[in-house]
Every structure is written in C-alpha cells, then in structure tokens.
Amino acid sequence: MTDLVAIARSLFVDGKGILAADESVHTATERLAEHGISTSAEMRRQYRDLFIGTKGIEDYLSGIILFSETLLEKGNDKKLFSKSLAARGIAAGIKVDLGTEPFPESPRELITQGLLDLPERLVEYKKQGAEFTKWRAVATIEGDRLPSNTALHENAKRLASYAKESQAAGLVPIVESEVLYEGKHGRARTKAVVEESLEVLFSMLNEYAVDRASVILKTSMVLSGEKSGKKDTPEEVAEDTISALLKVVPKQIAGIVFLSGGQTPDQATENLAAIVQQAKKVGTPWPLSFSYARALQDEALSIWKGKEENVSAAREAFLSRLEKVSVACKAKVLADNCIISTFPVYS
Numbered sequence: 070m071t072d073l074v075a076i077a078r079s080l081f082v083d084g085k086g087i088l089a090a091d092e093s094v095h096t097a098t099e100r101l102a103e104h105g106i107s108t109s110a111e112m113r114r115q116y117r118d119l120f121i122g123t124k125g126i127e128d129y130l131s132g133i134i135l136f137s138e139t140l141l142e143k144g145n146d147k148k149l150f151s152k153s154l155a156a157r158g159i160a161a162g163i164k165v166d167l168g169t170e171p172f173p174e175s176p177r178e179l180i181t182q183g184l185l186d187l188p189e190r191l192v193e194y195k196k197q198g199a200e201f202t203k204w205r206a207v208a209t210i211e212g213d214r215l216p217s218n219t220a221l222h223e224n225a226k227r228l229a230s231y232a233k234e235s236q237a238a239g240l241v242p243i244v245e246s247e248v249l250y251e252g253k254h255g256r257a258r259t260k261a262v263v264e265e266s267l268e269v270l271f272s273m274l275n276e277y278a279v280d281r282a283s284v285i286l287k288t289s290m291v292l293s294g295e296k297s298g299k300k301d302t303p304e305e306v307a308e309d310t311i312s313a314l315l316k317v318v319p320k321q322i323a324g325i326v327f328l329s330g331g332q333t334p335d336q337a338t339e340n341l342a343a344i345v346q347q348a349k350k351v352g353t354p355w356p357l358s359f360s361y362a363r364a365l366q367d368e369a370l371s372i373w374k375g376k377e378e379n380v381s382a383a384r385e386a387f388l389s390r391l392e393k394v395s396v397a398c399k400a401k402v403l404a405d406n407c408i409i410s411t412f413p414v415y416s
C-alpha cells in the first residue's frame with residue numbers, strides 16, 4: 070500500500086470523521102457575523118481555537134481541514150495548530166482552492182479558481198504539516214436548465230487537475246462536488262444532478278490518470294431543495310443517496326464523506342445515520358463518514374458569541390454534537406440481522 074493510500078484510509082476509522090474548519094476569510098467573517106461576532110485576524114484565530122482546542126475531539130475526528138491562515142497559527146496553548154492536531158492523532162488537511170467566481174459562459178453558475186500557483190502552494194502546505202487537501206466545486210440547480218454541461222465539465226476538469234497535482238505533491242486529495250441545497254427543486258432532480266456531476270467527475274479523474282485508491286469523494290446528500298416545501302424523511306434521503314452513489318462512484322476509491330450543506334445539525338445527523346444504515350443493508354464497496362462544517366459548528370458558535378466566559382459551554386455543545394454524529398456514522402442502532410459485513414471500515 071502506498072503512503073497516500075494509507076493516509077486516505079486512516080481518515081476512515083469507525084465512528085470518526087472530518088471537521089471542515091477551512092472557511093475562507095470571507096466565509097468566516099459571514100459565519101461569525103451570523104452569530105453577532107465581529108471579525109479580526111485574532112477573532113478568527115480564537116474561532117479556530119474554540120474547536121481545535123477542545124479536549125477529546127480525537128475520539129471523534131480523524132482529520133480537520135484548515136484554511137491556509139490557520140496552518141501557520143498557534144492555539145491558546147502556544148503550539149502550532151498542526152502540531153497539536155498531530156499530537157492527538159488527527160491529520161491536518163488544507164483547503165487549496167481559492168473560492169468560486171461566476172462562470173463567464175454561464176454567469177449564474179460558479180467555477181472554482183486556484184490552479185495557477187497550485188504546485189508551489191502544495192509544496193509549502195506539505196512542509197507546514199498538511200497530509201491531505203480539499204478542493205470544492207459547486208453545481209447550481211435551476212429547473213432543467215442548470216447546471217449546464219459546460220460548467221459541470223469545467224469544474225470537473227479543474228477538480229481532476231487539482232487531484233493529480235495533490236497526489237504528485239504527496240497529499241491525499243478530497244474532491245468535493247457539492248450540489249447546492251438552495252432552490253425549489255425536488256429530490257429526484259437533485260439525484261439526477263448528483264449522478265451527472267459525479268459521472269463527469271470520475272470520467273475526468275480517469276482522463277487525468279488520478280490514482281483512485283487515494284482519492285476521497287466529498288459529496289452532498291440527495292435532498293429536496295431548501296425552498297421546495299418538501300421535507301424528506303431520512304429513509305428517502307438514504308435510499309436516493311446510496312442508489313445514486315452506487316450507480317456512478319467507482320468501487321476503488323478510498324471512501325466517501327458527506328458535507329452538511331445547510332441542513333440543521335439534527336437533520337445532518339439523522340440523515341447520516343439513515344445513509345450509513347442503508348449502506349450496510351445493501352452493501353457498499355467504500356466506507357462512509359462525515360466532513361461537516363456548519364452542522365458541527367453552529368450550536369457551539371451560537372453559545373460562544375466570541376466571549377471567553379462562554380468557551381467551555383460552547384465546547385461542551387461541540388463535543389455533544391460530535392458524539393451524536395459519530396454514533397450516526399457507526400449506525401449502531403440498526404438491528405443486528407440487517408447488517409451486512411461487506412461495508413468496509415479501515416482500522
């Protein structure tokens with residue numbers, strides 16, 4: 070097994086997942102503002118410390134994705150964040166895309182930027198302690214018109230080019246293909262778009278000769294749009310998500326993690342539990358886990374409000390959500406006779 074495959078597999082230990090703590094300066098500013106917190110570089114560092122500095126996270130997290138700024142910073146314990154993660158057996162990851170911009174050929178869609186100086190940046194991130202990377206592409210649903218074929222292809226091409234560069238630099242790539250939850254579309258339309266975007270993505274990864282065994286897919290769950298007026302049951306989400314993934318995702322990849330995408334923490338937890346149960350029931354070739362930002366952070370942020378006196382209560386809320394998501398990820402509640410042991414877990 071190559072080092073990259075070993076790192077990719079180590080992120081899928083039973084019951085553990087990945088915290089996405091890689092909000093750009095712009096997104097972190099928005100996130101904190103939603104909770105009445107005004108931003109500065111020091112406030113962003115404290116925001117990261119709130120989560121990374123929580124004792125016991127190593128019971129639930131195999132990795133944390135950081136933003137470039139954080140990789141160079143120290144926590145309140147005066148240790149580099151990357152070093153304090155390594156000491157607890159948590160792999161440090163890094164967001165390497167430089168965000169999205171309107172796609173010139175179809176301006177209501179978004180295209181991800183950041184390929185230009187990527188090889189040089191990857192070398193630096195590796196020196197700074199990163200073991201894996203993430204690049205996020207998004208697909209917008211608008212009736213049957215969007216996403217356009219050209220936007221899906223261009224985003225997939227950039228994801229594949231990034232994944233190839235990341236592997237060449239000795240870093241495990243997480244290819245994130247997010248189908249946005251915003252919109253009035255139904256679940257069937259989301260399913261079709263998830264299938265189409267992943268089909269295009271995997272054919273592009275093939276074209277770029279990306280090694281599948283050390284690639285991790287980060288994907289959306291198959292949900293009805295936020296403004297559809299429909300509330301999907303966890304069983305409906307689970308059936309459609311697993312059926313879409315089984316149709317288009319090659320069996321050789323290292324594993325699949327889900328983003329929370331704007332779901333409430335409870336919704337993201339319940340849907341994950343149902344998805345993992347469904348995976349065990351039908352038998353899937355890849356391990357599944359979580360890589361949430363909002364669903365893991367929101368409750369803690371609303372308690373913290375940027376105040377020192379709220380740190381311990383906020384950390385308790387964070388740990389409590391982590392524990393619930395971890396239980397969901399193990400799908401312990403499933404009746405024994407439904408479990409099929411072909412669901413792989415690396416240990």
Ligand code: 13P
Nearest residue numbers: 089328329330361362363
């Ligand atoms: P959410 O879980 O908030 O969707 O974030 C995941 C992520 O990494 C987005 O890039």
